[in-house]
Amino acid sequence: MKLKTLFLTLLMALSGLVYAQKTEKETDFALAFNDYCASLTDSLYTYGTAWGQAFGEAYESNNFAQLTKHSNKIFSFIEKSQKDLIKRKVNPDMEDLKLAVLDFLAFEKAMIQEAFKPFEQFTDKTSDETIKAQLDLLTSKTAQEEKVLTAVRAEQEKVAQLYDFTMEAYNGE
Numbered sequence: 001m002k003l004k005t006l007f008l009t010l011l012m013a014l015s016g017l018v019y020a021q022k023t024e025k026e027t028d029f030a031l032a033f034n035d036y037c038a039s040l041t042d043s044l045y046t047y048g049t050a051w052g053q054a055f056g057e058a059y060e061s062n063n064f065a066q067l068t069k070h071s072n073k074i075f076s077f078i079e080k081s082q083k084d085l086i087k088r089k090v091n092p093d094m095e096d097l098k099l100a101v102l103d104f105l106a107f108e109k110a111m112i113q114e115a116f117k118p119f120e121q122f123t124d125k126t127s128d129e130t131i132k133a134q135l136d137l138l139t140s141k142t143a144q145e146e147k148v149l150t151a152v153r154a155e156q157e158k159v160a161q162l163y164d165f166t167m168e169a170y171n172g173e
Contacts, residue, residue: 022162022164026091027163027165029091030163031163033090033094033159034156034160034165034167037101040085044077047074048074050070051070051116054067054070055067062122062124064123068120071117074108074112075113078105082105082106085098086102093162100151103148103151103152104149104151107145107148111145115141115142118134119134122134
């Protein structure tokens with residue numbers, strides 16, 4: 001009986017060791033997927049920055065219609081990215097990262113609809129109170145965005161640890 005227990009323990013330990021060692025091809029695949037996910041968040045940051053700059057100009061000129069091209073571009077990017085990511089095949093141990101990025105994209109899509117798009121209807125006749133209320137909503141959504149991004153980064157770290165690659169330090173952008 002003791003020999004059987006020892007054999008089973010040894011077998012389980014070896015299978016864990018074999019499972020823990022990832023091939024270079026598996027690591028490259030995981031790293032490529034991680035880079036793809038990072039490129040989505042980086043692109044959205046770039047698009048959001050461009051929208052913010054356009055917003056500053058729109059606010060000064062009371063020409064909020066100029067924001068439409070920026071928000072439409074972001075919205076289209078999100079929809080394309082969602083479709084591409086849904087179709088993308090990943091290893092089962094990368095599925096949580098995929099879902100976290102899909103959650104992030106869904107959050108961003110809702111943010112565009114609820115916080116960005118309403119500004120486009122504003123004119124020089126829109127009250128300061130209405131603009132302030134929409135700015136407050138935008139600020140609130142932006143604060144919530146960090147929580148969703150933190151979930152993505154946590155899943156990226158798990159994949160990096162599992163596949164033994166190093167994540168670049170997050171710089172807070």
